[in-house]
Amino acid sequence: MSFLVLGFITGFSLILAIGAQNIFIIEQGLKKQYVFLVCLICSISDLILIFLGIFLFEYFKIYFTKNVELIFNILLFIFLIYFIYTKVRSLYKRSEINFEYTKLSLKNIIIKTLGFTYLNPHVYSDTVFFLGNFSKNFLIAQKFFFGMGASIASFLFFFLLGYLAKFFSNNLINSKVWKTINFFIIIFMTVLSSYVFLDIIDLI
Numbered sequence: 497m498s499f500l501v502l503g504f505i506t507g508f509s510l511i512l513a514i515g516a517q518n519i520f521i522i523e524q525g526l527k528k529q530y531v532f533l534v535c536l537i538c539s540i541s542d543l544i545l546i547f548l549g550i551f552l553f554e555y556f557k558i559y560f561t562k563n564v565e566l567i568f569n570i571l572l573f574i575f576l577i578y579f580i581y582t583k584v585r586s587l588y589k590r591s592e593i594n595f596e597y598t599k600l601s602l603k604n605i606i607i608k609t610l611g612f613t614y615l616n617p618h619v620y621s622d623t624v625f626f627l628g629n630f631s632k633n634f635l636i637a638q639k640f641f642f643g644m645g646a647s648i649a650s651f652l653f654f655f656l657l658g659y660l661a662k663f664f665s666n667n668l669i670n671s672k673v674w675k676t677i678n679f680f681i682i683i684f685m686t687v688l689s690s691y692v693f694l695d696i697i698d699l700i
Contacts (some may be wrong), residue, residue, distance in 0.1 A: 499638045506630070506688070507546070509681045510579075510622040510646075511653050517612045517619070518657060525661020529697025530605045536660040537606065541613045542623060542650035544547070549628030550643045554636070566699040569692055572629045575621065576689040583682045587675050 511518075517538065523596045528661045600608065613619060623646075 499641040500645040502641035502651045507646030507649035522661045525658040531658045535654040537609045538654045539651040543647040545623035549624035553628040553632040569696045573692045606654045
């Protein structure tokens, strides 16, 4: 599997969730308000944070002793287990979309989009911590392709979410479609967690 494809699948798995940011994008799509701008801000922000995380871990790699790497791998494994747990919970959880039409100014929509992006702790845990930590032992070229794959996944997902929102309904968003998607995400992340767990065993 190429690192571009690995980055794409991993990034797509992380971003596929009905969280606050994605609900906001869906709402703007349903209201047909600044859809392109909202999707563009979210996509570029993800790209910045993804590469920030990847190269932060590259910069601090010189400080990675065996014990430090073990600690990071344990934290990564805990994060993955928690991520899988939240996905399992989401199979039984209903997300509400606000269909009420409220016209927002360009300034307000930019501020609101930036708020949903940069004030969302999950954005940092997914991009900076997870993707940076997961790719810490990749070569520079591999890191670049991994980051590009994850970034492409973000662009594709956000723009699809925004522009297809008009075809969505509250029932569809909370139906078997999302449960099926989450089920495959759980499987993929379980495989990744097994890979990290084996790394932990090797380091002990």
